[in-house]
Amino acid sequence: MSPTRLHARLWPLAPGVAIVATVAGAVLAPLATGAAVLGLAVLCATVRRPRATAVAAMVGGPLFLSGYAAGPVTLDNVTVLYGAAVGTGWLLARRRVGTPLAAWPAALALAVTLAAAANGGAGLPGTARFLSLVVLVLLVANSAPETRRRTTTWVEIGVTVGALVLIAQPLTGYPEAFGTAEGVGQRFGGLFGHPNFAAYTICLVLLYQLYATRFTALRLGSAATLLLALLLTGSRAALLVFVVLLLPALWLRARRFFGLLLPAVAALPFVGTTVVTRLASIAETGGLSGRNASGWRFGQWQDALEATRGHELLGIGWGQTVSVMGDELGAHSTYVQLWLEVGRIGSLVAAVGLAVLLLAARASRTALVLVAYALITSISDPVLLYPACLTVLLVLLAHLLPGDEGASLDPQPPSAAAPRAGEARTAVPIATRRPQGAPA
Template identity: 80%
Template structure:
């Protein structure tokens, strides 16, 4: 017996009405409740993208959130937290649907999440936000290494573009006034962070991409333009530590990549009339706030470290709890050091756990010179600022390392039939799209 054609005939007759109904509903919604309608349309678009392109949607949310949304409130949290949580959920679902490979890239965020959890257990449950944030970074690393080398290369290229766009917004900030600039502690000039949020977030994130580009195997015209934009934006952040460590790690590249520095002179000279005054103001501010005196100088940081270490008394083993440094500091500011902050907030036990995770990550980078440079920058700069804890910095670092680490350390390609190429990753990372050596 043939199936009843009635329902099929009815569906065929009603289907042409769907577009018209959607248009009428959208117009009526925009007139009666525009904000709710726009939110509903965007939500449906995100859900559709998540179903059609789960990996790409997850990466976009987990990377774009820290880069662009940390300065916008979303109820009790910031918008980047919402984006990262959604991206991590989609990424975890994508991972569960296929054969998975582990990676030492996840060692550092997983160790941090474990350290935060141990400290939380001893301090009344505080630290859930830190645990979730670092676990989401582990999901990011796993999604990357379970993608094909070509997909990782595309993700790195888009991160370069995204950070460059963020730097352009930062360069326009002195002219547009958006977002609001940050004043220096000494009242000398202004500091700019653009969509990255705090100027330190911008400075260290920009430096990581700059080092990646400078040590790249190919230095195309687009990359020259991007580097010029990033260098100028770095000066506007007013971060001395970010700039000084960057210059130190740039010295080997001056010898290894000498010719490409000549290519940077032309765009630098062209940009000087437009941003020269602002750059000179920032350099004056940096020079006047340096040394051992002043609230934002090296001596002030030494005082912060001393106060933070003294606050560990009585909480030596498991710390005072994640995110609690501000509450025990006399000036209600942070410890301004990854290592001092960990020692204070997660204690000796948590610090040892974190140290193991960092050691695993450092060991995995032994096969790539560029990866070693990036990790050296993050590790050294973390002495004076919590670079290895900043979400935007750690996100960009993991994305860049995912392409640089040898395949045996970074992971393998997805299994056949999973929507990725069926071939396993090669034993060495290919230099696609001008990837670093």
């Protein structure tokens, strides 16, 4: 019997063998079987759609998997590294263009590397994390505008799903809730992790929806879900800065503004205790005394700055702030943390990357709003260093900022292919491009 005929006879048996093996494995070794099936699915997705798989891994990891351990690291680190490896391979196989959005994570990676070299090699996790963000930004930038739009839509959907898990958290008890510093009420972070991680990420998507997109019924439902989740986080800085940046919508996007105001008012009876008690603590103390008040953060900044003595140039090393703080808590500021951990040289490198990002954001009003939100909130929390926040910010900016460089890098559909010999070339009308986020 020829090999071809034998192959034709045996091939129909493959589905049956796969089903029997899966059922037997699920009964005898369910964990190993589940891992094998998941790994095979990921491998198939990687072969068929490497870019989409890489982006999904690098975005989904920080949003959903930061609370799950995978040996000495968390599961989001594993997915991010896998996505970065696949994305790097995809980029190396094609003609590439750069983007100024990569300047900030690239500058952070360089600053962390310099500080690590001066402090015995510590800081590899930070370098890998920020380099993976460089790969993510380049992947999105080297995509067609329609692909960037779809990626942003999926980020909206992903953050909304995370918000739904957060809203269900008081009912399900999963993940475990956070208590408030005032001892009244609870705060929730869902799969995002800490409530502050959730709050800043949600606010970035809310501002994007309010200023840059068509407010369809589905997007209104998403925005209402995100707003309710934001209130449940109980993050004062995130909420206050969000409200300030929301005020221009009174005349720019009045209908959207009131579309968000109504569900917020309706949610207050259910989440008002957490929000009111946390805001009341600022009014009662003047915001300068009491645990977790503004004055407490001033004390953290002072302690962190004092710890820089003797390490002024290249800092104490990435991720070492907790070890030099008396209360074993962070510096609670992007800028203070960078000054302490990567020193003056590293901070200067990071400042150059941030300046490039700011200059690029000038092309879109909505991009400026998002960057302004991240910059202001980074005063009291390391928002520009949080993986989930920075990931979402960079993906949104990659869609908002003008530039169609990626259009020529994607495979062209048959209709766009060059005409054959003897065929007439159809003239294509040229449309003037409007920067994303500008009013229609």
